[in-house]
Amino acid sequence: MLSRQLLFRILLVFIPFLSQAQPCREVSAYFPSWKWYSRGQLVNPATIHYENYSTIIYAFFQPNWDGSILPFDPWADKTLLLGEIAPDIPRSYGKRRDFGNPYWHDDQNSLVKRAHDKGVKVVISVGGWTMSDQFSGIAANAEKRRRFAQSCNDMIRIYGIDGIDIDWEYPGFVTNGGSPSDKYNFTYLLQTIRDSLDALEFQVGRHLSLTAAFGVAPTRMAEIEWAKVTQLLDHINLMTYDFYGNGFATTNHNAPLYSPEKGLSGFDTHSAVHHLMEQYGVPSWKINIGLAFYGRSLKTKGAAGLHVSSRQTPDARTFPEDSGTPMYYNILARQDLFQYHWDSLAQAPYLKGKGLNTFVTYEDERSIAQKANYIIEQNLAGAIIWDITGDCVESQHHPGRIERTPLADALLVALCQEDTYLANLESARRNQPELLPPTNFFVTRNAFAPRIAHEAQLSKKEKRKLKRKQKKLAKMGQRAVYFDTGW
Template sequence: MMDRILARAILLVVLPTSVSAWTKREDTHGKTIIAYYASWQWYDRDSLAKPSNLDHSKVTRYNFAFFQTNERGDIWGTDGWADSIVLFGEHDWNGAGQQYCSWDTADEPPVCSAHKYETGLISQAHSAGVEVYPSIGGWSLSSLFPTLAANPTARVDFANNCVRLIEAYDFDGIDIDWEFPGYVDHMGTPEDTVNYSLFLEEIRKALDVLGQAKGRTYGLTAALPCGADLIRNIQIDVVSNYLDELNLMTYDFHGTWNNDTGANAPLYDMEGSPGLSVHSCVEMWKQGGGDQPLKINIGLPFYGRSFAGTGLTGFGQSHVGSADTISWSADDGSPQYFNLIAGLASFTTGWDEQTKTAYAYSSTGFLSYDDERAICDKTEYAVDNQLNGFIIWEISGDLLEDLSTPLLDVVNGRLNDPTVRCDSRDANPASNAGASSEGTPIPSPTPGPIIMNPALVNVVATETTPTLMAQATIPHLTQRPLSGVNPALTDGELSVKNNPAPVNLVATVTSPMAGGKPTLTDGELSVSQSSTDNWDIIQKFYPVYGVSEDCRNDGNAPKWMNKNMMKASKSECCSSYFFSSSLEHCNANHPWYPNFQEMSCVNDGKQPKWMSGNYLVKTMLLCCQNFFRDTESQQRCNSVGR
């Protein structure tokens, strides 16, 4: 451990620093708008979401997703290629630019190369007065937190590595995304409750020492759960003292893991689904001891969740148990907003007044999503209840081809104009229907400006959905939500008609069984016992993070990886531990590298020993694009590589 620390410390001394003087922007609306930047989105749509295409004036902070950790408290990135390009800027292939070093692996020194720093997220954000935090963890990278947090030495090492990470990258704080303390399917234990508090305390102390030395403040935030069973595992009154902001993940309340259709991010509880809404989550945190609304940020989903099945027209209806991948194949059934609005032309759309969310349906399935009105209502809720602000999953979700951002614009528009009220629906006469399908009167709209884009709403129905049984079940890892976070149990609002006080829910969460493999059956999480209890770990596949992003069964798994983390097949390992953008690379045998003599890219594992780091990429297409710049060379590379 000390050797790794010394190696990084030496590099930080020898290499030029990236730290620059900048002033944090103070917006007149006073709210915090945190946008998660998912590194894998850099690959999508020909790098449309690269930092230079974003309007940084619309956010307060970026949380870069994700960095990862292990039982020892080491910290490193999840994508050896995209991480450095997004954060430090495009590569300077002439080598004349300043060197910046990316923490790509746990056991090796950082990978250093020249970058055009002004094109990177950190430089551009700081120039706009915007903070950048690394988010450490995520849905598929949370299984090692329990062991780490239980070890006092590892807690100190992790906290010290947070400080080094900040200094190496010029970050402005730390975001912890442990999903979730006490959650058994991610190796959680009852001891997590106390250990989580001790873990955050250690980080807080280290950041305070750094802040005193630097003459500034470094923030500490955490992505936090909704749903009574998960919230109970956290000492809210204790962790609130260590965290500067409480980032409540108020989305993924309902999905294909439930028996019936439901709202992805209801502002208020659905009928028959108590405690699962934005409002309920906020109230649970306040009642649990975190009665500091000025610290609470609520989540805004820039994506939707679909359900497959015929004849689905609303909430509380049985579906086939999977997402509608026929209509939303590009996003595995959880369409990002930019894909969603492009596909709604063939759908019937509607509005649910109780949950303040939009929905759509066709012959292939049902979709729950947040449109401009839904995002406006959540923004207004935060304003009316004096909350601190918002977290957005994720920033590329509403980035259209013309670089417009309709959902993000609604947030800023509502915050910057106190006279705006979201419940004016003058542009949508159908939404002014006087009663729901159940005959429940709907309050008359308050006159005022309209924020919605009428073109996005074909038909608006105000319906009260039938009873939806609240099942707080969690899907298997391969069913992980688009947000990288738990499809969970969530919150609601302050004072709203037909919204009972939060109740103590009992989540149906099944503990893992030795030798068993979790399977998703009819929306429930069950465990089927393996026929062989004493299986050979050597034959199982384990994930290799960093540049390689591979799964191997060579018997060389790190000691901290237990048998429950091993997978029976390479494909299962790849889909469990890596995001969709990395699957092609993971399922392949070797990374791609350039053969300059043949003007081609190959993945035969025979690259020269000196060729490492950024020379090794995930796909042939990326390799050809990066190393053969002119059109003729790229065409040759692509044809030879195939």
């Protein structure tokens, strides 16, 4: 017979899905706080297209040496998570590295309220590449672990968020302050957080999720106690991007679905997923794969191309806003400078400069649709997106408004439709080989049986909206030239 606590936790997990329409799979988008300042604060709680996501992961908060957690950018963190700061509050409040006081804010335009009004969850991610150096010391000390878990609970109470995401890059990685004991201490840290969240669930009356982001290299996976960690996490977020970049002597794909013709063994999404499932027994339905809403540019020694010699430096002249690592909207804005190519082995697009010795690896609607199909075929939980701002295209006629989100739209429609299959892009492009492909080609399968937690049906209103979007996208021919006022 189920214990009262276990039954309560099961109800907390399923009730929200019965009352709110959700995407057909888990779609979690990272929202880095520093991106709020980009393009005149184009992407903000009032402009986000919430219907594209099930969860927004706010990134990042910083682990402190003593186990406490600190805001990374107090002004942005308090404003975005709690709402506009009241005008009579001292200026020093926005600089103090505390979690803030909800009573000093107008929450009507906060990320949390806006998201919750749309049935979307918000969690806070702690760590990140530049703020992971304290994790090893925290995880190794029981008192620091307890303080860290208490800080997680404090954030949930103050901000009203729905859980915590841990982005430790990476356990056992000596270069970033790690040690061999991290493998076991990471488990202790997650267990302490999970126990603390379990106790808090009875107070707040809802399920509180715990997720973590993981590196996909075999050496990184070997530093995790997967059998134990899997039981503690709601989802395992695989960072299936940054496979290749500036550190390699030849050009290759940033986030290939399958192994390209040349490259390192295991450096692709499919290999990472199956290594995790087959080597460590992680169930498919706990895994989210990573989608890159950005690309990587590389200067080449000769004519640009795939698998050619690289100068191991990005093209910061063509993509100055992103220091040569362009967001998708900037790739679209400069499409006339490149020729489009598709790698049928890797199931990934790439660009070759017209008169530029520049190679660009990135994701487009077609590759996103292929990965959506892969999620369905492999019965994965869903996807994480880095990051939510990457495909937000600003309206030409209404500056300050997000006109479209082509990659997120492609993902949503591909995951949720039943009868549309991937179009033959080569045929569509037959007479225009140098253009980027027609936008929004989708792929799904009829035999899609989502997990119980994702079986909530779309409302009639949402179905009509999705149907209109599908019809609109089906009528679109060549990709329009995207306008961006943020240069």
